[in-house]
Amino acid sequence: MSVTLKQLAASLGLSPTTVSRALNGFPEVNAATRKRVEHAAAAANYHPNTRAKSLATGRAQAIGHVIPVSTSHEIVNPVFADFIAGAGEIYARNGYEMILRVVPDDSEAHAYRDLMARGSVDGVILHGPRTNDARVAMLAELGLPFLLHGRTSGVSAPYSWIDINNQRSFKRATEFLCNFGHRRIALINGLEEMDFARRRRNGYLEALDEAGLAPDPMLMRQAEMTEPYGYRAAQELIQLPDPPTAFLASSMIVAYGILRGLSDLGLKLGSDISVVTHDDELSYLPNDGDVPLFTATRSSVREAGRRAASMLLQLVAEPGSGPLTELMETALVLGASTGPARV
Amino acid sequence: MSVTLKQLAASLGLSPTTVSRALNGFPEVNAATRKRVEHAAAAANYHPNTRAKSLATGRAQAIGHVIPVSTSHEIVNPVFADFIAGAGEIYARNGYEMILRVVPDDSEAHAYRDLMARGSVDGVILHGPRTNDARVAMLAELGLPFLLHGRTSGVSAPYSWIDINNQRSFKRATEFLCNFGHRRIALINGLEEMDFARRRRNGYLEALDEAGLAPDPMLMRQAEMTEPYGYRAAQELIQLPDPPTAFLASSMIVAYGILRGLSDLGLKLGSDISVVTHDDELSYLPNDGDVPLFTATRSSVREAGRRAASMLLQLVAEPGSGPLTELMETALVLGASTGPARV
DNA sequence: ATCAATTTCCAAAACGCTTTGGATGAACGC
């Protein structure tokens, strides 16, 4: 059993009040006494009981992440692990706990209410926002500080978010391909009910439009971002009567699928056909080296996690500090997977 | 602000005691009163404050996961997300919270002591056990219920764990390749300081031995399991004077790297060269379909997460229930990546 | 030396719940 404040105070011949103040850096305690208390605390391996502390202060010292697990397709977002790692770093550094709730996506709203009502967290981070996401209004009404990883088109009320510039990112990637002479560019997107995927498509369409190219629905796909999805998409599209000469992929995993699909048909990336992908810099799928495998729009999701956590903690500390937003630009890095269109 | 027990009691003209007992199913409360209380609680959206509750009961109602982030190689284990999803499901169902600590791997011990001293969790799950893992002795001494995801060779004291039969798994895979006439089989392993990797190597060696084949150090590699690692390993090994005719990979991601490395050289899986991989059934890397891409030793890490959580909750509920262990066998599923050795 | 201002400490209340140890009637047996 761990030592309590009262015990520590007794062993020092002091009152709990003084010990508490000594350890929490209040001014009204003698410097000598403070030293004495600090030493005793360290010696006894004293750590304040989190629950008691937060009961007394009213702050949970914890941030919640609700991860919805789709009841139908059952996919766990691989990006999630790296984001969490980044955020967790910041929480730990600031004495916050991270609590995770894995819930079926149809009872996500309930999870937030529950976390709020039980006072388990001081704020939450929302993952995977969709177009017109109802969670935003709900959380605003609840009065629980929150921050979106991503944005949600169609919601007019202000809210805090951190996002990458998906639209610009995919616009630039598309332009880049156009400049290489590509006229038929396929978009292998994530589910377009997800806000990021929608924005990426918008960027893609915008660039096509500016290049005077008409979008072809046959070349646009959306689905859960698995490797086989990329594979099938590549194989099917390349066998169209008028096949694409370039692919735009929404994630490294999809890009690997496309790569496999194409090389199974004997096509070589860069020379025969081009691929640009978004790269979240997942640690186990590094796309670096002198010449990266894929030309990519690159942005570290782990860094996004760090920043998101910092922003939310700021929001929790000063509830008035208004909606905080940050738009991260991605880098368009040149890899070996792109080249001029074959004529 | 959420409603408290006291307020609820006042609004009902009852004492907090009675309301508490009514909601917690104690017998000494009138059936009619209980109904009345339950309705009022639901109407007021009452949820007991977690911190107050656990202060009073002494139980945290939370399980901790400490995920060490290597200060050097900075890899976030992709298997982690799926495991967590499985475990989280069980926690949620049983009213437990999941708390995550992301810590530099050199201060992991401190994290456990801290969680314990602050009374933040009722138990912890250990990830990524190494050979002779010191954390086991430490936690046993702390008196905090814990369970390993994996095992740790060299530790004699009993402890609770859930693991897959890595040794048997890789032994069977190796035997399978031997039966196809393969004599030179490469092992592209994870870091062998990790217990699972060590066991896999043992299984591999055992099978080679029984087949009367001498292991060749040139054919055995270990590293962090990234895609480029698989790629490089495949390319380098295949260009040896006496190259392998089959590869054994430690994860799907590595297997994809190998696949890319080989097909870049124009080799076709199954006919030209064989690959068997371990498959954790990560949701975004499904290896299924009529004929799976890879022949694989398959075991769902998500299911392991579920079972691990159940076991730990059991351990927390009945501390005496002694070390709980479960060894999950893997399935050896036939895919398109294996065939008879080319002569 | 006196009074006010500082320092330095403490007793007690509060946070929101559970739980112990009764209290109050009603029902029951005779």
Place this chain on the structure above:
DNA sequence: GCGTTCATCCAAAGCGTTTTGGAAATTGAT
């Protein structure tokens, strides 16, 4: 009608902190 047993409720203590509102001792100014 009386004592006993149940059924049903409650007051108060306690969990381990923080924080409010002093109190005592020391210092400083005059």
